[in-house]
Amino acid sequence: MNLKQLSEQLGLSQTTVSRALNGYPEVSAATRLRVEAAAKESNYHPSTRAKGLATGRALAIGHVIPMSTKHEMVNPVFGDFIAGAGETYARNGYEMILSIVDDSNEDQIYRSLKLRRAVDGVIVHGPRIDDPRIALLSEIGMPFAVHGQVTHNVLPYTFLDVDNHDAFATATDYLFDLGHRRIALINGLETMDFAYRRRSGYEASLRAHGVAIDPALMRSSEMTEVLGYESARDLLGNSNAPTAFICASLISALGVRRAIEERGLVMGKDVSVITHDDMLSYLQNGGETPIFTATRSSVRTAGRRLAESLLHAIEHPNNPPQETILKCEFVVGHSTGPAPRKDEHGF
Template sequence: MNLKELAKALELSQTTVSRALNGYPEVSAETRQRVEEMARKLGYAPNQQARRLATGRSMSIGHVIPRSLHEMMNPVFMEFIAGAGETYSRHGYDMIISVVEDPNVEDAYREIARRKKADAVMVHGPRMGDTRPALLRELGLPFLLHGRVPGEEETTSWIDVNNGRAFERATNLLLDLGHQRIALLNGLEDMDFAARRRAGFEKAHTDRGMTICPDLMRAADMTEPYGAESTRELLSSGNPPSAFLVSSMITAIGVARAIGECGLKIGTDISVITHDDALSFLPNSGEVPIFTCTRSSVRHAGTRAAELLIEKILPHPDVLINEHLEAELIVGQSTGPAPA
């Protein structure tokens, strides 16, 4: 199968087919999708070197990962990468992942720009006061944030779960069930997603005129031992919580383990709501899921982020893209009315 044969099957000119496969903005999205589907169906694979020469692009997307983010060891990151990688491949792009020490992040981006190693970059784990967006604008590298930098929502392109709204709804569910003392086991709160989740938790309380007890809130790397140890500590206190709101399924497994070790029953004695990234290897499934959860697929987020980067930002780098992904609130077996 060659370009001429593909064009004939589509009843389009070779020029139009070539431009559609190479991502030229003047080709409509409908035509591009039609060409890509036919190319997959007929097994046509364009010559990558020819594409690079024709377009002047590297046909690669860069991901620079600071070691402090712990993301290469994080299954959530790997699920995101799986979704993004499938999309890159479908559009004929390669993925470049660079894991660097924190002081070398700027140098890594400058090297990408200087050597034109990637046409654009995906930025992970934005924090308070993150300087990466300013650097990438200086370098002229198109980019998309997975998450947001506070204060730069109107000046950067991003895709993000509506974390504040998700945790506000989850907290309100627990309050509606009569829980007065709710523990929050959050991620590291210098990360934007965790700060927004805490804000949603606090808003649900303040909207009802309720005071939050700081002793019921924790923030750390979202591991199973963190969930178990925090839960044991809180349940052994003089005034324990009757419910937990948790930022990760992995942490929630530790919470459930500790509740059982204390001789209590989850969903009856203690209620638990967790955020569920819909990880393929850790399903919270069934007609009635084990955990009540705020669910948003991180794999879908990776797919959608890659689509936005390739289809929207690369053709029009000056146009800002802002997209919220709303989390579902799914009631499972882990919540019930507050004990009398």
Template sequence: MNLKDLAKTLGLSPTTVSRALNGYPEVSEATRARVAEAARRHNYRPNTQAKRLATGRAMAIGHVIPLRASGHEIVNPVFADFIAGAGEVYAQAGYDMVLSIVPDDDEERIYRELRSRGNVDGVIVHAPRAGDPRIALLSELGIPFVVHGRASGLRMPYSWVDVNNTHAFERATRFLTDLGHRRIALINGIETMDFALRRRRGFERALAAREIPCDPALMVAGEMTEAQGHDAASRMLDSAAPPTAFLTASFLSAMGVRRALWERGMKMGRDASIVTHDDELGYLKNGAEEPIFTATRSSVREAGRRCARMLIAQIEAGPGRAPQTDLLEAVLVVGPSTGPVPERAFHDGVLARHAHNGVRK
């Protein structure tokens, strides 16, 4: 089946079908979904070679992944779901994906080579850091790009798709304070990463609004793994003033916190509360029908789709297209991992305040 046949089947013009498959923003989501479903049903695939000859483009999108000293980016559990979402859009639009895994000090060289060779039409930038130099470099090289996330401290305009991490963690922290929690721990991602900086900012903002001081002993940043959550929670729970609630930056970290509670005979939601961020991963679900954890939820697969559509639209439009942005809001999903502050902790807090004020019981 060719493009004209597919368009006739749908009762649409070939131009509309082509624009829907190529991610143009002026096509409605309903039409885009209808065209994508028909393309899958009829096993339609654009003729990539013909498009290369007709457009002079490579019909390929680049993903350059820096292999940092800790290796955290390439093993990031959200990466596969992001690529799956982006890959759906590439396949529909007839684009291939070029994945390059490089050492940090080779990253600039790889981008320059991609530009000089012309073997990709654009790139998606992953794991942005505050003031990320890759954004200025790609703008200088003239390569179309979209950032998955944002880079604090940059004033230059660029295209990005991001979750409102600050608002998500501010809302999650307020949810815990509304339940009476005052000793709330933050188990965050690596805070050179922009998303982690924004999440910490939301956490601190919510505490400040309730006049709750930030305790550095209850704030940890690092690799978002099950071991990180377990080890950090264990240290805090064994301290003289343990937290009654945990806010974690990943589902894996939350699982580690749950293990630390279990080892101490504690039940989450009763003896301590946990709120996490859920990227809605296809292979690591926050429960099936009912959630395991209270979570701020946002689909990283959908973010991949949106980044891919935005980049393809930028490529198709050619030079001069104004940068586009897309800020996604996370949804707060309530599960059994949260509950009111334990009564023991509440009374301990009252006694501590009386002692501080010189009042004896």
């Protein structure tokens, strides 16, 4: 069933039917009702492709997932993020198109999406420090919205980010308040902008408490259980081991916990752990009462809201870019406690 058939069946022109269906005013209430009823009854759905051709709009948003050899981006956060974004698209009649691409020709993909007019805009995932994509997308005139921020960037752009600096400063402050002085940071890859900001929040708190920044207490790697475990195992093996850990991800934190327990220590008593928690649907930080003390912010909500910002930017190209920064919630779980007295474990 297409427009032509529908209009013939109704004895109207395609113009009128199209207008009735799209809410234009040039059609009487009576005919509009009649048209809408007929459309529903004969299960008429306009072809997205034809519509797109005619209007010049794709009614689709692209998500480009760089798939480095390091796999960093096919990450657990992604599933929840697009679930959130998908809600927004569904509500607004947009489609989500996904491109998995290896880093080498990321440029290519964006250019190609633009030239083929395949999407009306894109979401930029996993921004790195000084990320070149901002400049690229601005240059080719593709509307975009960034999940995160881009340090050193001077161009204006739409983004949504959690306040990573604040979250990690708060977490570090909290540990200081509990009496900890040697606090380790198990960070994500610091080429990623979010990891850079988290570290700077951590360092700011250290400075504020007059504690020297000790590179030996900081690790930066992909946020996997195994790497969290290995980092913590090494750190706990040192003579001057930390009494607390701050983790960039719940997954790393699981690894850290394993290393702690493996040494016969008790998390929350001998060693404290705070983690950032993206509130992933399948990896929850306990039930009612959280296991880990955490800074948390739902990545799914982030997806929903950033998609809204992007659609807004597409529909109002002249408005200034929307910038959203979400504060994390700080929740206290069982993984933190007062710093142990030095003699207790022979430190």
